[in-house]
C-alpha cells in the first residue's frame with residue numbers, strides 16, 4: 101500500500117462497519133447466484149469485488165443497493181437489517197454499468213435528480229448550488245445544459261458519478277463503471293476515482309473482473325468464485341498469502357506444480373509432484389498427508405542461472421519488459437513456466453537467448469503450498 | 474447514378490401515389506366546393522360561396538365529430554395506457570406474447586361484425602334488459618352518443634395500445650432502478666421517468682386514433698342509428714344519397730381544414746410537453 105502514496109495506511113480495523121453481509125444467499129430459480137456471503141464493509145474503505153463473469157458480483161452489489169432481496173441471510177446497513185428495505189429508502193447510491201442516465205433530462209437535471217426527490221423539499225437555489233459544486237468536482241463545469249446524448253462516453257461516466265455522489269451516500273456502489281471506456285481513459289478515470297474517494301471520504305464498493313484495476317485501486321479485495329467469497333484481503337495480502345490456487349492465479353501471475361503432500365517435518369511441507377520430484381514450500385493452511393495441493397512460485401521469485409543448482413530448463417521465449425525480462429522456459433517433465441529476471445541479474449549473467457540451457461532455482465520458503473480447488 | 478437521382482427514384486412510387494390518390498382528388502373536391510348542384514345530381518362548375526354559406530345546416534355532424542373524436546381519443550388513451558403499461562412492464566415474458574395476441578384478436582373479424590355484436594349488447598335485449606332485471610329500468614343505450622363512444626373505444630383501443638406498448642417496452646428498466654436508487658418513490662419514478670419517456674407512444678397513438686376518428690362513419694352509422702352522426706356520415710349522405718356533390722365537397726374541405734387546425738394545435742401541445750417533433754412518428 102505504500103506504493104499508492106498513502107499518508108496513513110488504511111486498515112479495516114480503523115473504522116466502524118458501514119455495511120455487512122451475514123450468511124447471504126441469493127437464488128434465481130435453479131441458479132445459486134450468491135452463496136453464504138459473509139463480509140463486513142468498513143466506513144471509508146475502497147473495497148472491490150473481483151471475479152470472473154457470472155460469479156455473482158453484480159448480485160452481491162444489487163442486494164446492497166436494494167434491487168434484490170436475499171433468499172437467505174441478512175444485509176445490514178449501519179448496523180440495521182435492511183433485507184426488505186426498498187432501494188429508494190437506502191442511503192446508498194449506485195453507478196450503473198451503462199450509466200442509466202435519464203435521456204430526457206439535461207446534465208444538470210440528471211445530477212440534481214436525487215436532491216429533487218428529498219422530502220421536505222430542498223430550496224431550488226440550494227439544489228442549483230450543489231449541482232454546480234458537483235459539476236466542478238467531476239470537472240464538467242459548463243456542461244450543465246447539455247443533453248445526455250451530446251456527451252462522450254467518458255463524460256457520461258462523470259455525469260453518472262456526479263449524480264450518485266451529490267447525495268453523499270453512506271455507500272457508493274460501482275458496477276464495472278469503466279468497462280465501456282478505452283484503456284487510456286480507463287487509467288485516467290481510475291486515478292480520478294481514487295482521488296475522489298479520498299477527497300469525499302465515501303465508502304466505495306467496486307465490481308470488476310479486471311484484476312489490475314482491483315489491485316491498483318482497492319484497500320481490500322473480495323475475491324469471488326461461483327457465488328462464493330473465496331478470500332478477502334488487501335492487494336498485498338492476496339498476492340503474498342493467497343489461500344488457494346484460484347486466488348494465486350487470479351491475483352498476479354504464478355507458476356503452479358501440482359502434487360500431493362508427503363511430509364510435514366517443520367515449517368516447510370514436502371510435496372511429491374506427478375513426475376516423482378519432491379518440492380518444498382510454506383503451507384498456507386492446515387494440511388494432511390496425501391492431500392492434493394499445488395506448489396505456487398511467482399516468476400519474480402525464481403532465478404535463472406547459467407550454472408548451478410535447480411531445475412534444468414531450455415529457454416523458449418524472451419520478452420524484454422524494461423526493468424525485467426520475462427523468460428518462458430521448458431522443463432522436460434514439468435512443462436512450461438515463466439521466470440522474471442531483474443535487469444541487474446541480466447547484466448551479471450548476460451541475457452539468455454532462445455535455445456539456451458539454464459538452471460532455475462528459488463528459496464523453498466518462497467514457494468507456497470496451496471489448496472488446489 | 475448520383476445520390477440525388479437515387480433519392481428521387483426511391484421517392485417516386487410514394488410521390489406518384491400521393492399525387493394520384495391525394496393531391497388530385499383534393500384539388501377536384503376543392504374546385505367542386507365552389508360549384509353548384511346539377512339538377513340531376515353531380516356538380517355544375519361555378520364560383521360561388523353558396524355551399525359554404527350552407528354549412529351551418531350540417532352543424533350537428535361537425536359538433537358530434539368534434540366532441541366525440543377528442544373524447545373517444547382521450548377515453549381510449551386512459552384505458553389503453555394502464556393496459557399497455559401492464560403488458561410492457563408487469564407481465565412475464567411468456568404472458569406478454571399471449572396478451573399481445575389477445576389485443577390483436579378482434580382485428581381478425583371485420584369491424585362490421587363486431588359492431589353488430591355491440592348493437593345486440595347495447596340494444597333492448599342486451600345490457601338494458603340485464604339492468605331491467607336487477608331493477609334499473611328504462612335505460613336506453615343504443616343510438617346514443619354513449620353507444621357510439623363505446624364502439625369507438627372498443628374499435629380503436631388496439632391502435633392506441635400498440636404505440637404506447639412499444640414505447641414502454643423499449644424503456645430501459647435500469648432507468649427505473651436508477652430513479653429508485655436516487656430516492657424516488659415508485660409513483661414519482663412513474664411521473665418523472667416512465668411517463669415522459671412514453672410520450673412519443675402516447676402522441677403517436679392519439680394522433681392515429683384522432684385522425685381516423687375524424688373520418689369515422691361506420692360506428693356512428695351502426696351504433697348511433699342515424700341519431701348520432703359524424704361528418705363522415707354526412708358525406709356519405711351528400712355524395713351517395715342526395716348526390717349533392719358541391720355541398721358535399723364544401724363539407725369535405727371544411728373537415729380537412731378543421732383536421733389540419735386540430736393537428737397543428739395538437740402538435741404544439743405535444744412539443745411543449747417535451748417530446749420532439751420527430752417523436753410523433755405518424756407525421
Ligand SMILES: Nc1ncnc2c1ncn2[C@@H]1O[C@H](COP(=O)(O)OP(=O)(O)OP(=O)(O)O)[C@@H](O)[C@H]1O
Pocket residue numbers: 128129131132133151152153154155156157158159160309
Ligand atoms: N435476474 C436474474 N435471473 C436469473 N438469473 C440471474 C439473474 N441475475 C443473475 N443471474 C445469474 O446469477 C449468476 C450471477 O450473476 P451476476 O450478474 O451476479 O454475475 P457477475 O459476477 O456480475 O458477472 P459479470 O462479470 O458477467 O457481470 C449468473 O449465473 C447469472 O446468470
Ligand SMILES: [Mg+2]
Pocket residue numbers: 157158159
Ligand atoms: Mg455483473
